[in-house]
Amino acid sequence: MEYTEYTKSRRQKEKFAVLILRSISLLSVLTTIAILFFLSFETFNFFTTEMEDGRFVKPWDFLFGTKWTPLFKPQSFGILPLVAGTLLVTVIAVTVAIVLGLSTAVFLSEYAPENVRRVIKPILEVLAGIPTVVYGYFALTFVTPILMNLSDVFGFSMIIFNALSAGLVMGIMITPMVSTISEDALISVPQHLRDASYAMGAKKFQTAFRVVVPAALSGIAASLVLGISRAIGETMIVTVAAGSTPNFTFNPLESIQAMTAFIVQISLGEAPHGSLEYSTIFAVGLVLFIMTLSLNIIGKWLVSKYSENY
Amino acid sequence: MTTANSDTKFKLREKVDKIVNLFLGFSILIAFATLLALVFDILNDGWKWFDWQFINSYPSRKPEIAGIKAALFGTMWVMSITALLSIPIGVCTALYLEMFADDTRFNRFIKLNISNLAGVPSIIYGIIGMAVFVEFFQMGRVILAGSLTMTLLILPIIIIASQEAIKQVPSYYLDAALALGSTKWQAVVKVIIPQAIPGIVSGFILAMSRAIGESAPMIAISALVYITFLPEGPLDRFTVMPIQIYNWISQPQDDFRGIAAAGIILLLIMLLSLNSFAIFLRDYFQKRN
Known part of the structure; x- marks a missing residue:
């Protein structure tokens, strides 16, 4: 009798404990709600707060305007220069990451013997763990001077703060991520496909690039999409090395301003709550959030696609 | 032919x-x-x-006497509170999702939501932290606001790592505990958690080393402040090492670049020791089990 009483009270206690766990896990949902609410709320404020000349920013002008001068008169809030700056750096970074990340992945999964893998993997992990402000420093004090010398030799005019340097270093930064996800995809290609290819007399490079890589294509695509998303959201490299001039340009030798760098620029000055400046960073943040979220969803869908296949 | x-x-x-x-x-x-x-x-x-004078001095306009002391203490304050908040929340969430949650549509949504949160750029966490903690809850630009923001940022990493660690525990451990008459809660607390600790710890340290190097969200919370005192409590204003390093990088004088590099050396040493500690712990737990 006593025993059942004991179990009963214990059961109740445990039910209560699980309830607590459940409520704690709801915190993540709350975070998402907070992100969505404050981004939309402040973006709404952005469109309903007067500019210095008394006009309001129109959504159309914000999304498709090509002049971004929030801090000068006349104020203009066309986000395209920031988007172009972000995309320019991203394209350079992804090009680097495709070459370095994919070769690393193919090398690790198809070529490297176990002991070589054991050397390369930690190097990639170290690269992945370096803080982005350190990469920014490296871009500005090491890569940029080299590029400046090169551009002198070849007769290009180049600005100290430029998209190229930031993009190249950002490419190094996302390489570990791209190579890890691609390698997972390559490794999960069944061995019998490779065996069949070798049985047909194919060489290693033919097997790797005509059989294994195509079979893992959705995973490789996923690694690139997720890499792009990471590059778009990256902040410190572009803030330190790419400049703070919102140019609507696709010339990598010029100074630009990325979306994230703009948010940092305003944050540094402690924009007063309720001002147009303050709500501007949320409007830019919302655009950034939508871009990265959709890329992440596509990336995850691609990953699930290759895990389904094998 | x-x-x-x-x-x-x-x-x-x-x-x-x-x-x-x-x-x-x-x-x-x-x-x-x-x-x-x-x-x-x-x-x-x-x-x-990089010398003791650098580690033990406050920032200054003169590079010879500038140091990283205030930022070092700021980092330690922010990280300690972040650790205290994020471990229990992260582990509890992972336990619930892996051990107790039924496979309902809502629970699947929670999981998907967490993996999406992990992909949100850190600067977004920064401005949301500014809107929620600094402005909405009127905390001001203080350590606590920074820690709470950092907690939100690293929670998805900790949750996902802990989930993986819990998944790694073979299911017969749970079966054996249940067969001996323990309740599910007892089995989880006394069998599953001890088995999953190495994975949870290394995931946690990974998350902390990510957090120590984060500049962008901390800039949104703390802005660019010139701090020449040590914070004494969670409601004091603060700066952290990456912000201080960024600040020095953006100075025009060459000497400040050197100071920035010295700050980076200290930051990298801290990261390296954290990661070695993680490896040491993992080995220790593996031997014990």
């Missing part, structure tokens, strides 16, 4: 195979060389500034 033709083709393929092999090796060399160049660049710029 055909044999000769296929012979040259064969040789060509062998050549291509070698070239491809070389090219792949070369790409990896670039990654390796970059890492070396980065370390060399930073040591070269910062080594002569």
Whole structure:
């Protein structure tokens, strides 16, 4: 009798404990709600707060305007220069990451013997763990001077703060991520496909690039999409090395301003709550959030696609 | 004729195979060389500034007497509170999702939501933290606001790592505990958690080393402040090492670049020791089990 009483009270206690766990896990949902609410709320404020000349920013002008001068008169809030700056750096970074990340992945999964893998993997992990402000420093004090010398030799005019340097270093930064996800995809290609290819007399490079890589294509695509998303959201490299001039340009030798760098620029000055400046960073943040979220969803869908296949 | 033709083709393929092999090796060399160049660049710029005077001084307009003390203490404050908040929340969430949650549509949504949160850029967490903690809850730009923001940022990483660690525990451990008459809660607390601790700890340390290096969200919370005192409590204003480093990088004088590099050396030393500690702990727990 006593025993059942004991179990009963214990059961109740445990039910209560699980309830607590459940409520704690709801915190993540709350975070998402907070992100969505404050981004939309402040973006709404952005469109309903007067500019210095008394006009309001129109959504159309914000999304498709090509002049971004929030801090000068006349104020203009066309986000395209920031988007172009972000995309320019991203394209350079992804090009680097495709070459370095994919070769690393193919090398690790198809070529490297176990002991070589054991050397390369930690190097990639170290690269992945370096803080982005350190990469920014490296871009500005090491890569940029080299590029400046090169551009002198070849007769290009180049600005100290430029998209190229930031993009190249950002490419190094996302390489570990791209190579890890691609390698997972390559490794999960069944061995019998490779065996069949070798049985047909194919060489290693033919097997790797005509059989294994195509079979893992959705995973490789996923690694690139997720890499792009990471590059778009990256902040410190572009803030330190790419400049703070919102140019609507696709010339990598010029100074630009990325979306994230703009948010940092305003944050540094402690924009007063309720001002147009303050709500501007949320409007830019919302655009950034939508871009990265959709890329992440596509990336995850691609990953699930290759895990389904094998 | 055909044999000769296929012979040259064969040789060509062998050549291509070698070239491809070389090219792949070369790409990896670039990654390796970059890492070396980065370390060399930073040591070269910062080594002569890296001394006790630098660690034990407050920021200054004069590079000779500038130091990182305030930022170092700020980082320690923010990280300690972040750790205290994020471990229990992260582990509880992972436990619930892996051990107790039924496979309902809502629970699947929670999981998907967490993996999406992990992909949100850190600067977004920064401005949301500013809107929620600094402005909405009126905390001001203080350590607590920074820690709460950092907690939100690293929670998805901790949750996902803990989930993986819990998944790794073979299901017969749970079955055996249940068969001996324990309740599910007892089995989880006394059997599953001890088994999953190494994975949880290394995931946690990974998350902390990510957090220590985060600049962008901390800039949104703390802005660019000139702090020449040590914070005494969670409601004091603060700066952290990455912000201080960024601040020095953006100074025009060359000497401040050196100071920035010295700050980076300290930051990297801290990260390195954290990660070695993680490896040590993992080995220790593995031996014990």
